Each structure stands twice: as structure tokens, then as C-alpha cells.
Amino acid sequence: MPWVVVMSGSAKPRRATGVPSSSSAIKVVSAFRVSPSPVVLCSGPEDFLADRAFTHLRTVLRAKDPDTMVVELDAADYVPGGLFDAVSPSLFGEYRLVRIENAEKCSDEFLEDVLAYLPHCADDVTIVIRHRSGVRGKRMLELVRSGDVPAIEVSCAELKSDKEKIDFAAEEFVRADRITTPAGIRALVNAFSSSVAELASACAQLIADTTGEITEQTVATYYGGRIEATAFAVADAAIAGNYALAMATLRHALDTGADPVPLVAAFASKLRLMAKVAGDRRSSNELASVVGGAPWQIDRARRDLSNWSERGLSNAILAVADADSGVKGASRDPVFAVEKMVTIVARFGIVAEHGHGASHR
Amino acid sequence: MSVWHDVVGQPEAVATLSDPTAMTHAWLITGPPGSGRSNAAYAFAASLLCDDNGCGTCPHCRQVAARTHPDLAYLATERVIISIDEVRALVQKAYFSPSVSTYRVIVIEDADRMAERTSNVLLKALEEPPERTVWILCAPSEADLLPTIRSRVRSVRLRVPSIDTVATLLTQRHGISHDDARQAARLAQSHIGMAQRLALSPEAALRRAETVDLITGVTGVHDAVMAAARLLDIATADANALTKERDELELGQARASVGLGPDDPVPANMRTFFKSLEEQQKRRATRSLRDGIDRILVDVMSVYRDVLIQQLVESSRDHGDALINLEHADGVRALAARRSPEQALAAIAAIEQARERIASNVAPVLALEAMLIQASRQ
Numbered sequence: 181m182p183w184v185v186v187m188s189g190s191a192k193p194r195r196a197t198g199v200p201s202s203s204s205a206i207k208v209v210s211a212f213r214v215s216p217s218p219v220v221l222c223s224g225p226e227d228f229l230a231d232r233a234f235t236h237l238r239t240v241l242r243a244k245d246p247d248t249m250v251v252e253l254d255a256a257d258y259v260p261g262g263l264f265d266a267v268s269p270s271l272f273g274e275y276r277l278v279r280i281e282n283a284e285k286c287s288d289e290f291l292e293d294v295l296a297y298l299p300h301c302a303d304d305v306t307i308v309i310r311h312r313s314g315v316r317g318k319r320m321l322e323l324v325r326s327g328d329v330p331a332i333e334v335s336c337a338e339l340k341s342d343k344e345k346i347d348f349a350a351e352e353f354v355r356a357d358r359i360t361t362p363a364g365i366r367a368l369v370n371a372f373s374s375s376v377a378e379l380a381s382a383c384a385q386l387i388a389d390t391t392g393e394i395t396e397q398t399v400a401t402y403y404g405g406r407i408e409a410t411a412f413a414v415a416d417a418a419i420a421g422n423y424a425l426a427m428a429t430l431r432h433a434l435d436t437g438a439d440p441v442p443l444v445a446a447f448a449s450k451l452r453l454m455a456k457v458a459g460d461r462r463s464s465n466e467l468a469s470v471v472g473g474a475p476w477q478i479d480r481a482r483r484d485l486s487n488w489s490e491r492g493l494s495n496a497i498l499a500v501a502d503a504d505s506g507v508k509g510a511s512r513d514p515v516f517a518v519e520k521m522v523t524i525v526a527r528f529g530i531v532a533e534h535g536h537g538a539s540h541r
Numbered sequence: 542m543s544v545w546h547d548v549v550g551q552p553e554a555v556a557t558l559s560d561p562t563a564m565t566h567a568w569l570i571t572g573p574p575g576s577g578r579s580n581a582a583y584a585f586a587a588s589l590l591c592d593d594n595g596c597g598t599c600p601h602c603r604q605v606a607a608r609t610h611p612d613l614a615y616l617a618t619e620r621v622i623i624s625i626d627e628v629r630a631l632v633q634k635a636y637f638s639p640s641v642s643t644y645r646v647i648v649i650e651d652a653d654r655m656a657e658r659t660s661n662v663l664l665k666a667l668e669e670p671p672e673r674t675v676w677i678l679c680a681p682s683e684a685d686l687l688p689t690i691r692s693r694v695r696s697v698r699l700r701v702p703s704i705d706t707v708a709t710l711l712t713q714r715h716g717i718s719h720d721d722a723r724q725a726a727r728l729a730q731s732h733i734g735m736a737q738r739l740a741l742s743p744e745a746a747l748r749r750a751e752t753v754d755l756i757t758g759v760t761g762v763h764d765a766v767m768a769a770a771r772l773l774d775i776a777t778a779d780a781n782a783l784t785k786e787r788d789e790l791e792l793g794q795a796r797a798s799v800g801l802g803p804d805d806p807v808p809a810n811m812r813t814f815f816k817s818l819e820e821q822q823k824r825r826a827t828r829s830l831r832d833g834i835d836r837i838l839v840d841v842m843s844v845y846r847d848v849l850i851q852q853l854v855e856s857s858r859d860h861g862d863a864l865i866n867l868e869h870a871d872g873v874r875a876l877a878a879r880r881s882p883e884q885a886l887a888a889i890a891a892i893e894q895a896r897e898r899i900a901s902n903v904a905p906v907l908a909l910e911a912m913l914i915q916a917s918r919q
Contacts, residue, residue, distance in 0.1 A: 448907050455766035455910075494762040494914045501911030504903045 205327025224336035492529030550702030572699025575732025757872030780833035
């Protein structure tokens with residue numbers, strides 16, 4: 181019988197599509213637990229997980245029937261009738277796996293066809309619907325999730341928190357029957373925090389290249405010293421006056437692909453908020469609505485301010501403005517411009533005034 | 542009524558441009574913003590294309606005024622730069638001979654908005670144009686163009702018209718009382734377009750007043766950052782006021798031209814068209830915001846100029862008339878008392894730096910913050 185698998189992308193696919201979670205009557209599974217079903221909905225923005233689910237499905241189906249035919253359709257660029265071409269029985273009765281990309285941008289023709297097909301899905305076909313986010317194709321999503329159609333949903337949510345990423349990496353090793361230490365996994369997740377695909381391939385490499393327990397030591401051997409730092413981590417360290425940490429984090433950030441321009445912007449936005457909060461005694465909730473920014477950011481800015489002087493703060497903002505013009509072409513070396521800014525900020529803006537004047541010619 | 546009638550306060554330039562013995566094939570009209578460069582350029586174009594040296598009433602003159610004359614090509618950009626393709630197309634047109642008039646005239650407003658390689662496209666055409674082609678370039682100053690362009694054109698300088706000239710013009714054109722017109726001309730520092738706006742739009746006048754109040758009130762880093770945010774708001778409001786009306790009008794016309802009512806959905810096959818229109822408007826908005834900030838910085842500069850006058854001219858003398866911001870004389874005086882002339886000069890340098898930075902793409906709010914911090918330094 182045909183099975184539809186929906187691959188959707190957000191962590192809470194039902195909220196993203198405006199359908200309350202209680203309305204879903206179908207099973208929601210993770211990318212590795214997906215089993216062939218006439219309809220599979222992959223919902224959520226994480227393409228890597230959707231790819232995995234699809235690869236997994238194909239492997240399972242090919243194991244059952246080596247002749248399984250794979251058809252790929254693009255819902256955004258859909259030729260009317262294409263879906264029926266793909267799902268109609270073939271001469272030799274092969275099983276068919278139909279992958280439908282871009283359902284979140286689907287054309288009206290596609291919607292019409294898929295809504296006609298879903299209530300009568302064939303039992304020797306699996307259609308995999310990839311829906312990243314948004315409300316486009318709402319009727320299709322509702323029908324798939326109603327339980328009237330033999331469907332399952334794969335949650336392709338973005339892995340946001342460190343805990344989710346740690347769980348993901350741990351599961352990778354568990355499936356490969358490998359023993360790990362918590363510290364080892366944490367080190368690995370720190371080194372590859374921005375992309376799930378990178379994290380997964382790092383796991384795969386460790387699984388393939390090492391034997392025995394995977395510890396912090398193993399991770400350090402393969403990915404030693406790599407930390408993905410955000411612009412805000414650099415700014416936090418510098419504003420707290422931790423020069424060494426700020427410089428090290430800056431280097432990590434630049435080496436793992438951070439661009440100088442957003443780095444400077446992060447400094448500017450933190451210092452700006454500090455200046456706005458300075459000398460204002462209103463409660464953080466009240467201030468939040470006046471200056472823009474969440475109450476916790478206001479509290480944070482207030483704490484940060486304790487080491488700063490008025491003069492220092494103004495010097496720091498001037499240094500950030502210098503750096504911003506530096507990274508946008510006024511300086512030959514954008515990285516040096518950023519380093520100079522970090523140095524001044526990490527000293528709480530206390531600079532030799534004559535030297536400062538020279539930099540503002 | 543001669544086409545030169547609208548070129549106010551520029552007798553020398555008009556004399557040069559209308560002197561038939563001084564004719565050449567490439568001209569550069571320079572002058573500060575608001576002095577009427579493009580006005581002068583089109584008046585000159587009309588006088589060349591008209592059979593009667595710019596009578597202002599014949600079909601030729603009227604077609605130039607509507608920019609539809611067959612022998613007139615012009616390039617005016619609403620974006621940040623003029624693109625190389627636009628100039629190439631213009632160069633091609635330069636080689637056609639005139640169809641109805643004695644000359645073919647090509648006007649480039651904002652010739653300073655050409656990148657170097659774009660300017661180079663012009664060199665050959667400027668140096669050896671066909672017999673009957675006349676180029677007219679406009680730019681704020683000669684220094685804005687490459688030396689290779691400068692050496693190929695004859696330069697005509699416009700000067701800043703006097704406050705009285707601008708005020709008289711406003712009174713004639715819009716029937717505003719002479720006192721109001723004088724005030725607007727003074728606050729706009731004789732920028733004709735700005736003066737017109739200040740005189741006709743109460744909101745624009747309010748925005749300017751708020752800018753000046755903000756500047757005179759900044760004392761510390763907290764004030765500076767708050768004021769920078771507010772200045773950016775004012776600039777955005779000012780820019781939006783100018784563009785929004787035009788955007789809506791344009792969109793309405795575009796919809797009408799393809800037969801859509803105001804509320805009809807846009808069919809899929811026309812979406813590209815409307816998207817490109819939207820993008821064009823967005824690009825215009827970028828430039829418009831920059832211009833808005835620049836206008837504000839001109840106002841800010843006028844405050845510090847007044848502060849310097851207040852400080853440097855002996856206090857016993859009556860220099861009330863020398864101030865631009867007469868309406869804010871108290872604030873200016875207080876600021877002048879708090880500051881030394883050196884500090885006021887440093888503030889003017891900081892404003893200059895902020896303008897340069899914004900032109901080179903530094904985040905506007907950051908550039909304004911740095912400017913206000915430096916300006917308020919003790």
C-alpha cells in the first residue's frame with residue numbers, strides 16, 4: 181500500500197503552520213525512526229535531517245525491493261499531472277518513492293493534485309513531502325495530519341539549544357554502538373555548534389577513525405582548539421574587561437567564519453544599550469519599552485556598566501565607529517581594525533587621549 | 542518669458558551660458574546643493590534647442606521643460622550611483638545627429654555620482670563629440686570629477702543665491718509672505734529646494750526645529766546615544782515623507798497601466814514587473830534616507846557655525862542677523878558659553894567625518910553617535 185511521509189522542518193511544525201498541536205492525529209518521529217508509510221511529511225527548516233530521513237527511507241525500501249523507483253518533484257515548479265505520473269502503477273510493479281521538494285512554496289496546481297491524490301493514496305507508493313515552514317499548503321498539511329490518510333510526520337526542527345545538539349550527537353554514537361564520555365560530546369558540540377550537518381559528519385569521522393571510548397582527549401586530537409564563537413561572545417568578554425579571553429574568542433570567531441562587519445555591529449549594539457541605560461533609574465521593564473531591548477538585556481547592560489566610566493564608554497563608542505569605517509574599507513586590514521577596537525573596549529575605554537585624537541583625524 | 546527667468550541670482554553664469562561667442566561642446570555646471578544646477582542646465586539646453594534662444598513659450602522650450610524633446614537626452618539618478626550601462630546608452634545617443642533642432646543636447650545631473658570606470662566611458666565622447674552634440678554635466682564642485690573629465694569641459698560656477706533672492710522667488714512662486722519666505726530661506730541657508738519645503742510643509746519645519754533643539758541639549762554619552770536614535774528617526778520620517786507619496790502614485794500608475802484596480806490581486810505572470818518596481822523604490826529609499834541624514838547634518842552644522850559666530854564675534858556687537866538659527870538663539874548662546882571655539886571647530890570636524898562615514902556605508906546610527914559624542918566632549 182502507498183505511504184505518505186511528510187518531512188517538515190520546524191521544532192513545532194503545527195504552530196508554524198497555524199494548526200494547533202492537538203489536531204494532529206498522526207505519529208511524529210525523528211529522522212532515524214522513520215518507517216515507510218504512504219505519506220511522510222518532513223516538516224521544519226533543518227534540511228540535513230530531512231535528507232537523512234529520505235536516505236533512510238530509500239535504504240529501507242531498497243532492501244525490501246531493489247527495484248524501487250525514486251522520483252523527485254519540485255512543488256514550486258510543478259507541471260500539472262506530474263504527481264499522478266509519478267504515483268501511477270508501472271508495468272513491472274516496482275515500488276515507488278516520490279520525493280516532493282519545496283512544498284512550502286508549492287504552486288496552486290500542485291496543491292490541487294496532491295489534495296486529489298491524498299484521500300486515495302496507492303499502497304505501493306511512498307510520497308515524501310518536504311515542507312520547511314510557513315502556511316503555504318495549509319489544506320494539504322491539515323489533511324495529512326488529520327489521521328484520515330496513512331501518514332507519519334518527521335520533525336526536522338532546528339537544533340537550537342546545546343542540550344538538543346548534545347542529545348543529537350549522543351544518539352549518533354549510540355547508533356554506532358560507541359561509548360562516549362559526556363565531556364567528549366560537549367567538546368565536540370562546542371567545536372561544531374553552527375551546523376548540524378557539520379556536527380554529524382564530525383561524529384561520522386570519529387566513529388570511522390577511532391576505536392574504543394570517545395573522550396575529550398579523542399575530540400581534542402581530531403578537532404583540538406576549534407571553538408565556534410559568536411560575535412556576542414567576543415563582545416561579552418571584551419566588555420567584561422577580559423582582554424585575553426576576548427582576543428582568543430575573536431580569533432576563534434574569525435577562524436570559524438565570522439565576518440568583521442557583524443562583529444563590530446555586536447559591539448555597537450551592546451555599548452549602545454549600556455549608554456542608553458546609564459544614569460536611568462527606571463525599572464528594567466519600563467526601560468525596555470523606551471530604549472528597545474528585552475528586560476534581561478537591560479539588566480545585563482546595567483551589570484556590565486559597573487566597571488565603566490562615562491569617559492570610557494564614550495571612548496569605546498568612538499572606537500567602535502572607527503572600527504566600523506575600518507572594516508568597511510577605510511582600513512587596509514579589517515581584522516586589525518577589529519582587534520584595535522577589542523583592545524580599547526577591553527580596557528574599559530581608557531586610552532591615552534593624545535593617541536586617541538590622532539586616530540580621529 | 543525667457544527660460545533664464547527661473548535661474549535666479551546667477552547673473553554671471555547666465556551671461557556666460559547665453560553668450561553665443563562662448564559656445565563649446567562640453568560644459569560643466571558646478572554649484573552648491575540648492576543653487577539650481579539642473580535648472581540652469583535645462584535652461585541652457587532649452588536656449589540651445591529653441592529657435593529663439595530660449596523664448597520659454599515655443600514647443601521646443603515646453604518640450605525641454607517636460608523632458609520630452611527629441612534632441613534632448615538626460616540622465617538623472619535617484620539611486621546612490623549612476624550605473625555604467627546608463628552612461629554607455631547615453632554615449633551611443635551622442636553620436637546621432639539632431640533631428641529637429643540645431644543641436645543634440647545631453648544633460649547628466651549628478652555627474653559626481655559616477656564611479657571612476659563609469660566616468661572613463663565618457664572620455665572619448667566628451668573629447669571628440671560629433672559636430673552638433675553638446676554635453677552638459679552638473680556636479681557640486683569640479684573636484685568631484687576626474688581630472689581627465691575636468692580638462693575636457695568648460696566650467697561654469699553658480700554661487701549661493703542671497704537670502705533675499707531666494708525669499709523673493711518663494712514669494713513670487715507660492716505667494717508666501719515675505720517674512721515667512723525670508724525665514725525659510727535663512728534656515729535653509731539659501732538652498733532653494735529646502736527653503737521651499739520649509740516654507741510649505743509645517744512638518745518639515747517642525748522636524749528641523751527638533752533637530753536643533755536636540756543638538757543644543759546633548760551633554761553626555763547617554764544624551765548622545767539617545768539623540769542619535771532620535772535624529773535617525775527624524776531623518777527617516779523626513780525621507781519617508783518625500784518618498785511615500787511618490788511610491789504610491791507610481792504603484793497606482795503601474796497598476797492602472799496593466800489594467801488592475803487598486804484592490805485586485807497581482808496575477809502571477811506580472812509579479813516580476815511589480816517586484817522590480819518595488820526594488821527600484823527600495824533603492825530610491827536607501828538614497829533618500831542618506832539624503833535625509835545629510836540634510837540633518839547640514840542643519841547640525843549650522844548650529845555649530847552659529848556657536849562659532851557667537852563666540853568669535855565680540856559680544857558687544859549686535860550680530861543677531863548673522864545667525865542662521867535665530868529662533869534658537871538662546872540654545873545657541875548657552876552652547877557657546879559652555880564651549881571653547883576649539884571645541885566648536887572640533888565638533889564641525891566631527892560632523893564632516895560623520896558625513897564621510899555615512900557616505901562610505903558606516904551604520905548611520907553609529908556614525909551619528911560618534912559625532913554627537915565628539916561634539917559634546919568637554
